[in-house]
Amino acid sequence: MERTYEQIQLDNHFRSYIESVTCDYLGSIKPQIEVTYPASNRAKVHIRFALDQVVLQDDWRIQLKPAFSPTFHWSPHLTPTAEHVIDQHSFRSPALIVHDGAKWLAVVPDLELLTKAGSSKKGSKEQPPRWYMDMDAPLNELSLGMCCTSVKEHVLYVRQPGTQFASGQIEFGFYLFISDDKRSIANPWRELLSFFWQGWGSPLFAKGQPNSGELEPYIARAYHWAFHNWEHIVWQQFELNGKEVGAPAFIVNVTQSPNYPGVPNEREVLSVWNQAWFSSLRSAHGLYRYGRLTGNEDYIERAQKMKELALCAPQHNGWFPSVLATEMEQVELEGKVYNRSKGWSSMYWGNSNRNPFHLNIREAPLHVLDMSWTALLMLRWFEELEQDERLLEYACSYADALLALQDKRGFFPGWIDPKSGRPLGILDESPETSLSVTFLMKMYEISGRTVYKDAAYKALHAVCEEIIPCGRWEDFETYWSCSRWGQEEWRGRKINRNNMYKQCNFSMYWTAEALLACYRESNEQQYLQLGQRCLDELLMTQASWQPPYIYVPALGGFGVMNADAEWNDARQSLFAELITAYGYELDIEEYKERGLAALRASFTMMYCPENEKVKQRWEKAWPFLNEKDYGFMMENYGHDGRTDPIHDPMGEFTIFDWGNGAAAEGYMRMLDRFGKL
Structure with a gap:
């Protein structure tokens, strides 16, 4: 089926870095696109769809073509074929990065919108489309999108047919970063890491994540578990070369x-x-x-x-x-x-x-x-x-x-x-x-x-x-x-x-x-x-x-x-x-x-009262666990x-x-x- 899409228009100073950015329709619905510029080298793209009914569409994507021929490519996960995608499960510090030694370009999904999308479905039986990214170096294409995915091999992700987009408002967004600074070429990750940490990591850390209080x-508990409650299983002590050893x-x-x-x-x-x-x-x-x-x-x-x-x-x-x-x-x-x-x-x-x-x-x-x-x-x-x-x-x-x-x-x-x-x-x-x-x-x-x-x-x-x-x-x-x-x-x-x-x-x-x-x-x-x-x-x-x-x-x-x-x-x-x-x-x-x-x-993965929510998940998986x-x-x-x-x-x-x-x-x-x- 032929793609129906809209061109995303960018300011002049982005055009020497980006030849084109296209945004798919959802069904017959045209995207509402807003582009803002939080910094001189940064664009923020916000996309909305108002759906009055469920849309069945196997794949929806943004497709970006750099205006140069990159020699460097980076993504957080491999996509060895067109069937593969970078599923949102791998979005730890998500970005697609390319440069040619003179121009540096990065694409970053909007984590605020992804948080909003994920939170709205939390606990729901409905499985929303999953966000993804993709990088095709030979075709010089960078993509972001939404579709159903499944796990293949250990662990790569592939597209799955049958994606349903629920009625109501659907939002998607991403950032574009550009630079000709030699520092961005020498270290392609620094600006993005700073962006992630200032925007999300540091505020969450200040609020006590991933945990708070004394360690x-x-x-x-780790040592009491190993050398007291589970000692007969964990601690191994025996004679070796005439010496008493253990571990x-x-x-x-x-x-x-x-x-x-x-x-x-x-x-x-x-x-x-x-x-x-x-x-x-x-x-x-x-x-x-x-x-x-x-x-x-x-x-x-x-x-x-x-x-x-x-x-x-x-x-x-x-x-x-x-x-x-x-x-x-x-x-x-x-x-x-x-x-x-x-x-x-x-x-x-x-x-x-x-x-x-x-x-x-x-x-x-x-x-x-x-x-x-x-x-x-x-x-x-x-x-x-x-x-x-x-x-x-x-x-x-x-x-x-x-x-x-x-x-x-x-x-x-x-x-x-x-x-x-x-x-x-x-x-x-x-x-x-x-x-x-x-x-x-x-x-x-x-x-x-x-x-x-x-x-x-x-x-x-x-x-x-x-x-x-x-x-x-x-x-x-x-x-x-x-x-x-x-x-x-x-x-x-x-x-x-x-x-x-x-x-x-x-x-x-x-x-x-x-x-x-x-x-x-x-x-x-x-x-x-x-x-x-x-x-x-x-x-x-x-x-x-x-x-x-x-x-x-x-x-x-x-x-x-x-x-x-x-x-x-x-x-x-x-x-x-x-x-x-x-x-x-x-x-x-x-x-x-x-x-x-x-x-x-x-x-954070330790079974103990200090990790109350994780403790509940442990006990659901293994009901016999207790203070021992x-x-x-x-x-x-x-x-x-x-x-x-x-x-x-x-x-x-x-x-x-x-x-x-x-x-x-x-x-x-x-x-x-x-x-x-």
């Missing part, structure tokens, strides 16, 4: 609750991890700090047992494994099969099964990223908590082995063979290298050996030249977590239709952190400026507002990548400190508020790309090292670094 009660289990689920009325079932292998996500040693930092703060010797002793377990990982030529696991078996009870661990007498060492090679922990190869993270945490423990020389010796042995892996361009490989130490050829030139930069800079800071610093700068320059300019943010999570779409056909290649790589924000974080470390050592402004650029790209995955269709507090929380759906992901407790640090370094209040909002968002489960916390929200005002899937598991324990560590570390105020 200490959440910390106490929280990698993952537990609701069937292991002391209140569960049925037979418990273990979701995954009973294990302890020291990996880039799930880090027992990171959690130990927080527990040690909290024990020291409160005078709780039991917590300090447990933290030291966690440190001992990390030191027990056997080193071979400097390399070491990241996972200690137990053998599993299946048992049949009353006709049903349940997973059970054979206990720590069956323990074995291995590595993360989130990799391209083996789903088996025992056979998984060594991951350089995981080793660099654990070794960095050892150095931080040595520097900040206890000067245990064993930590320094262990990290030094690894650092020397790491230097031998650096390639001629400066990159460190992704995975290596445990026996030969040879790189395995996947992600050998990736931004995972950035975490090794931060580790080596800390090695240099403590040891004074320039060989570490030289290798760090060489690696950083490789990332700055090969990764940052084109946005090739590919790391292990991009393809080998739950969102595996594109791992064969698109790894190392841009998705043609969007002129973008599949991206994960984890590697943006590591790179922004590495650049800040190198700036502090060198005082070279280029590192700080580039670090801010990486940080701002990261912050485009942070929620700058509270959507009415996200039914938990979301302000400040993070998503993960441009092909997944999480809100309030546990990584926000890791990111919070770095965002705040940039705020102090650059004296930008927005970053300080964003950092604190990220930290606060880290606790306070502190239980899912790692994210909206993971499958859909939410519901009544029947939200709240999740079934807690990962202490990537959830409540990680959030507690994030708070304790920031408390020690920045102080209570």
Whole structure:
């Protein structure tokens, strides 16, 4: 069916940036269009329809064609075919951005109108059309619109036929931003982030979102849950290499609750991890700090047992494994099969099964990223908590082995063979290298050996030249977590239709952190400026507002990548400190508020009285939960790309090292670094 549309007229100074903007009719109804100019480089477009009856129309859209040929494209989600759209579920800091090195153009949906549209239908059985965006780089078209959508793959969105527009007034709106300022080209996200935070984020933060009050009660609940109410399930203590060690289990689920009325079932292998996500040693930092703060010797002793377990990982030529696991078996009870661990007498060492090679922990190869993270945490423990020389010796042995892996361009490989130490050829030139930069800079800071610093700068320059300019943010999570779409056909290649790589924000974080470390050592402004650029790209995955269709507090929380759906992901407790640090370094209040909002968002998914509305949602999902489960916390929200005002899937598991324990560590570390105020 041929489109019927109206041209949107813009002032002269926009016409060198925008060739045309068209607005569809709804059925036979012509749009009422109002264009205003809140600033010299900004236009606000407000569209109204007065419908006297229901209109059946599969798709309604605004279509914009830039007046130049962009070389840079950015959107919050991938749309690899014309069937795909960027559903409103992914509108954390929503924008479409293009530039050609001289002209910069951005399109931003009007969040006030989207809030109004979402709130008017809250609790209604009627499913209104969903807002969307789209970017077609080859055709040089940017689109916004409304239609029904569904989730495809994990997680992309596609248009669905049968959209109904209800009778009455329908409103839609968006902003247009233009600039020829070199700063907008160098950092395409800064102006928009400021716009989002000034308009929505900061006012909501000032009103107490995502939560208000002291955070200490959440910390106490996390530790009381792990080491008292759920201790028999969470805390694992055993003898290893003649030493008493311990750590929280990698993952537990609701069937292991002391209140569960049925037979418990273990979701995954009973294990302890020291990996880039799930880090027992990171959690130990927080527990040690909290024990020291409160005078709780039991917590300090447990933290030291966690440190001992990390030191027990056997080193071979400097390399070491990241996972200690137990053998599993299946048992049949009353006709049903349940997973059970054979206990720590069956323990074995291995590595993360989130990799391209083996789903088996025992056979998984060594991951350089995981080793660099654990070794960095050892150095931080040595520097900040206890000067245990064993930590320094262990990290030094690894650092020397790491230097031998650096390639001629400066990159460190992704995975290596445990026996030969040879790189395995996947992600050998990736931004995972950035975490090794931060580790080596800390090695240099403590040891004074320039060989570490030289290798760090060489690696950083490789990332700055090969990764940052084109946005090739590919790391292990991009393809080998739950969102595996594109791992064969698109790894190392841009998705043609969007002129973008599949991206994960984890590697943006590591790179922004590495650049800040190198700036502090060198005082070279280029590192700080580039670090801010990486940080701002990261912050485009942070929620700058509270959507009415996200039914938990979301302000400040993070998503993960441009092909997944999480809100309030546990990584926000890791990111919070770095965002705040940039705020102090650059004296930008927005970053300080964003950092604190990220930290606060880290606790919004916890089951406890402090989160009353979320607590009710937990109890609707799992009616047997009670005060013995306070502190239980899912790692994210909206993971499958859909939410519901009544029947939200709240999740079934807690990962202490990537959830409540990680959030507690994030708070304790920031408390020690920045102080209570």
